[in-house]
Amino acid sequence: MAATLKDIAQKLGVHPATVSRALNPRTAHLVNAATVERVRKAAAAMNYVPNPMASGLRTSRSHTIGVVIPDLTNPLFPGMVRGMQDTLSRAGYTPLLVNTDNDPATEAQMVASLRARRVDGFILATARRDHPLLVELASRFPIVLINRVTESIQLPSVAADDQHGIRLAVDHVYDMGHREIAHLAGPKWSSTGHERAQAFNRVMRELGLSVAKRNVAVTAWNIEEAKETAMGMLARDPRITAIVAANDQLAIGVIEAARERRLRIPRDLSVIGYNDMPFMDLVDPPLTTIRVPQHEIGSEAARLLLSHLAEEGGTPVKQVRLTPELVVRASTGPPHP
Amino acid sequence: MAATLKDIAQKLGVHPATVSRALNPRTAHLVNAATVERVRKAAAAMNYVPNPMASGLRTSRSHTIGVVIPDLTNPLFPGMVRGMQDTLSRAGYTPLLVNTDNDPATEAQMVASLRARRVDGFILATARRDHPLLVELASRFPIVLINRVTESIQLPSVAADDQHGIRLAVDHVYDMGHREIAHLAGPKWSSTGHERAQAFNRVMRELGLSVAKRNVAVTAWNIEEAKETAMGMLARDPRITAIVAANDQLAIGVIEAARERRLRIPRDLSVIGYNDMPFMDLVDPPLTTIRVPQHEIGSEAARLLLSHLAEEGGTPVKQVRLTPELVVRASTGPPHP
DNA sequence: TTGTAAGCGTTATCAA
DNA sequence: TTGATAACGCTTACAA
Numbered sequence: 001m002a003a004t005l006k007d008i009a010q011k012l013g014v015h016p017a018t019v020s021r022a023l024n025p026r027t028a029h030l031v032n033a034a035t036v037e038r039v040r041k042a043a044a045a046m047n048y049v050p051n052p053m054a055s056g057l058r059t060s061r062s063h064t065i066g067v068v069i070p071d072l073t074n075p076l077f078p079g080m081v082r083g084m085q086d087t088l089s090r091a092g093y094t095p096l097l098v099n100t101d102n103d104p105a106t107e108a109q110m111v112a113s114l115r116a117r118r119v120d121g122f123i124l125a126t127a128r129r130d131h132p133l134l135v136e137l138a139s140r141f142p143i144v145l146i147n148r149v150t151e152s153i154q155l156p157s158v159a160a161d162d163q164h165g166i167r168l169a170v171d172h173v174y175d176m177g178h179r180e181i182a183h184l185a186g187p188k189w190s191s192t193g194h195e196r197a198q199a200f201n202r203v204m205r206e207l208g209l210s211v212a213k214r215n216v217a218v219t220a221w222n223i224e225e226a227k228e229t230a231m232g233m234l235a236r237d238p239r240i241t242a243i244v245a246a247n248d249q250l251a252i253g254v255i256e257a258a259r260e261r262r263l264r265i266p267r268d269l270s271v272i273g274y275n276d277m278p279f280m281d282l283v284d285p286p287l288t289t290i291r292v293p294q295h296e297i298g299s300e301a302a303r304l305l306l307s308h309l310a311e312e313g314g315t316p317v318k319q320v321r322l323t324p325e326l327v328v329r330a331s332t333g334p335p336h337p
Numbered sequence: 338m339a340a341t342l343k344d345i346a347q348k349l350g351v352h353p354a355t356v357s358r359a360l361n362p363r364t365a366h367l368v369n370a371a372t373v374e375r376v377r378k379a380a381a382a383m384n385y386v387p388n389p390m391a392s393g394l395r396t397s398r399s400h401t402i403g404v405v406i407p408d409l410t411n412p413l414f415p416g417m418v419r420g421m422q423d424t425l426s427r428a429g430y431t432p433l434l435v436n437t438d439n440d441p442a443t444e445a446q447m448v449a450s451l452r453a454r455r456v457d458g459f460i461l462a463t464a465r466r467d468h469p470l471l472v473e474l475a476s477r478f479p480i481v482l483i484n485r486v487t488e489s490i491q492l493p494s495v496a497a498d499d500q501h502g503i504r505l506a507v508d509h510v511y512d513m514g515h516r517e518i519a520h521l522a523g524p525k526w527s528s529t530g531h532e533r534a535q536a537f538n539r540v541m542r543e544l545g546l547s548v549a550k551r552n553v554a555v556t557a558w559n560i561e562e563a564k565e566t567a568m569g570m571l572a573r574d575p576r577i578t579a580i581v582a583a584n585d586q587l588a589i590g591v592i593e594a595a596r597e598r599r600l601r602i603p604r605d606l607s608v609i610g611y612n613d614m615p616f617m618d619l620v621d622p623p624l625t626t627i628r629v630p631q632h633e634i635g636s637e638a639a640r641l642l643l644s645h646l647a648e649e650g651g652t653p654v655k656q657v658r659l660t661p662e663l664v665v666r667a668s669t670g671p672p673h674p
Numbered sequence: 675t676t677g678t679a680a681g682c683g684t685t686a687t688c689a690a
Numbered sequence: 691t692t693g694a695t696a697a698c699g700c701t702t703a704c705a706a
Contacts, residue, residue, distance in 0.1 A: 004682095004683055004684085005683065005684065005685095006683075006684095014692080014693090015692065015693045015694075016683085016684085016693095017684095017685080017686090017692080017693065017694080017695090018691085018692060018693075020683095020684065020685060020686095021685090021691095021692090024685085027685090027686095030691070030692090031691070031692080032691060032692085035691085035692085049452070049453045050453070050683085050684080051394070051455065051682085051683050051684070052390075052453070052454055052455065053389075053390045053391075053393040053394040053399065053455060053682085053683080053684090054390075054394050054682070054683030054684040054685090054698090055683075055684050055685070056390040056684090056698095057388070057390040057391050057394050057682090057683080057684075057685095057697095057698045057699065057700090058683080058684045058685045058686080058697075058698050059684080059685070059686095059698085060698075062390065071419075072409075072415045072418055072419050072422075073415045073416050073419055073615070075412065075415075075615060075616075077415075078409045078410045078412075078414075078415055079410050081409055082408075082409050082410055082436060085409075085434070085435070085436065089435070089450065094433055094450075094454060095434070096431055096433070097422070097432070097434060098422070098426070099419060099422065113426065113431075115386070116386045116387070116389070117389055117431060118388065118389065118390060252619060277616075278410070278412060278616075279412075279614075279615075279616045279619075279620065282589060282616075282619075282620040282621065283616065283619040283620060283621065284619065284620065284621035284622075285621075341698095341699055341700085342699065342700065343699075343700095351676080351677090352676065352677050352678080353677095353699090353700080354676080354677065354678080354679095354700095354701080354702080355675085355676060355677075357699095357700065357701060357702090358675095358676090358701090358702095361701085364701090364702090367675070367676090368675070368676080369675055369676085372675085372676085387699085387700080388698090388699055388700070390698085390699080390700095391682090391698070391699035391700040391701090392699075392700050392701070393682090393700090394681095394682045394683065394684090394698090394699080394700075395681080395682050395699080395700050395701045395702085396682085396700085396701070397682075
């Protein structure tokens with residue numbers, strides 16, 4: 001059904017290899033300009049489409065990128081995935097998407113299936129800090145990490161500047177007059193959770209504020225956990241007037257905890273999230289949060305990976321930090337005396 | 338680097354064809370059981386992974402499915418996509434995901450790129466009712482539509498039962514005492530918009546209620562449009578006490594319109610959405626809506642497509658309707674006298 | 675039960 | 691500038 005190089009060659013009375021050369025931009029200059037033209041015309045007329053399995057078999061390049069994320073239904077990711085898709089597809093690459101649910105076994109299995117598919121490289125958004133696979137993988141494939149960086153080894157990465165984001169958050173409530181500021185941190189095994197918690201301590205120290213018992217981590221990124229943990233935090237330390245949460249889900253948990261303790265937001269407690277997921281402007285109260293440029297993280301990661309794919313030798317390891325911004329809504333306000 | 342059939346054959350002193358047969362479940366019975374065992378062991382030891390480009394080239398099956406959706410960042414889709422991925426990957430298939438942004442030209446281009454990749458079939462969530470591509474595509478590939486059905490031709494599809502969903506919505510407000518019920522419909526070009534609008538008319542007729550000027554369509558599925566249209570509706574027809582929106586975004590637009598007109602929800606106006614996207618329990622007020630089983634729609638679509646891929650001849654066209662359910666929250670209540 | 679050989683569609687090397 | 695040829699790794703008649 002689908003036309004092949006051979007078909008075109010036959011029709012034109014030339015050799016298939018000539019057709020191949022004419023159609024490949026990198027080799028077209030080796031062919032007589034007139035022939036190139038004839039071949040292009042014929043190819044278009046027969047609507048020839050190269051068979052990627054054949055060329056892939058020959059060149060051992062699938063033009064395919066493995067994209068590993070924890071969970072597509074987490075609203076943080078669709079924007080990033082679209083960012084990747086948009087720039088990858090423009091370059092003739094296709095992302096193969098898998099979900100790990102933050103389970104190391106699933107992750108290993110998924111990465112194996114992507115390797116079986118002969119992907120040309122990886123974009124990884126896996127959250128865990130300990131990561132045995134990473135080193136091995138990075139030694140065999142071009143990879144780019146998103147939304148996290150590595151501690152021990154230097155790997156190409158694209159992430160929001162958490163240090164800066166947390167600073168924006170803390171400064172925001174500090175500037176409104178808050179001094180009793182706490183952090184509801186992400187899980188300790190999580191890269192972003194860890195990084196944001198560290199950043200919180202640093203910023204607080206710079207402001208001359210104490211973080212004693214005011215930086216508590218949940219064990220999972222979910223609303224229920226956050227609510228529980230925030231309940232404990234507020235019970236133990238009722239002087240807190242502002243909580244910086246490590247992401248929007250946690251912030252929602254804080255809001256629920258506050259509601260249960262009959263604290264009004266922001267009158268009695270200011271709450272600030274992180275990420276600015278869709279609909280955070282519509283929750284009750286509309287959530288003040290730190291917006292990370294999701295689409296751009298994805299597209300930048302794709303660009304970075306493509307540049308590694310293009311260069312033969314080692315491109316220098318580039319760690320891109322994108323700047324987040326503060327989005328002020330109704331969940332924060334001055335502390336009430 | 339990666340081991341091939343030939344490597345295994347060499348090591349074992351058998352012919353590559355034998356190794357191929359031994360490793361392929363469909364042909365393993367043709368091979369001496371002891372040989373099969375030896376081959377399997379060796380393959381595992383050398384961690385052999387079949388090269389899908391080679392087998393695909395030979396068999397012209399890529400074990401790849403084109404998944405065409407309007408926009409991954411629309412929260413309706415990630416659940417469906419995961420449903421597909423989960424069941425496709427279990428069967429050894431990989432989805433290739435593309436976004437059309439509801440633009441016919443983009444869609445044509447994306448479908449072309451999937452065909453170029455030699456996908457074995459398609460799952461389409463495109464929303465437009467008119468759809469020239471569909472017939473041609475369906476004649477050449479196994480396809481399954483999700484979240485919509487076709488009017489003229491019969492094609493395999495998986496969708497929620499909109500007739501039933503709208504009935505649940507209307508009955509809900511009717512049972513609470515509402516009689517002045519309106520529908521904010523989706524765009525006329527949209528399959529689901531059209532179907533839900535029709536269903537609304539039918540249900541209202543059965544209840545003996547008038548729909549005169551009470552079934553108004555937006556021109557795009559977005560909050561702003563919905564707000565504008567709802568403003569007009571409420572201005573023209575202030576007796577309305579309940580609005581059934583064609584999806585959750587439209588319902589949010591209605592809520593914003595009501596707020597602008599100083600109507601309290603649900604005291605002055607009940608609002609009900611459709612889909613139950615993530616976080617609809619957290620908006621203000623928490624949205625009563627119709628939940629459609631997103632993950633299940635995706636997995637069922639995948640199953641349906643796989644069954645078509647498995648059968649040689651024509652499997653009968655199956656149109657699956659999944660049952661939605663009513664989720665009552667705070668945006669609906671009895672009408673106030 | 676196993677081996678032989680051809681071929682899927684493309685590209686890369688070599689020769690003309 | 692073009693042609694011939696082999697090879698990528700796998701599957702599948704067909705033969706033994």
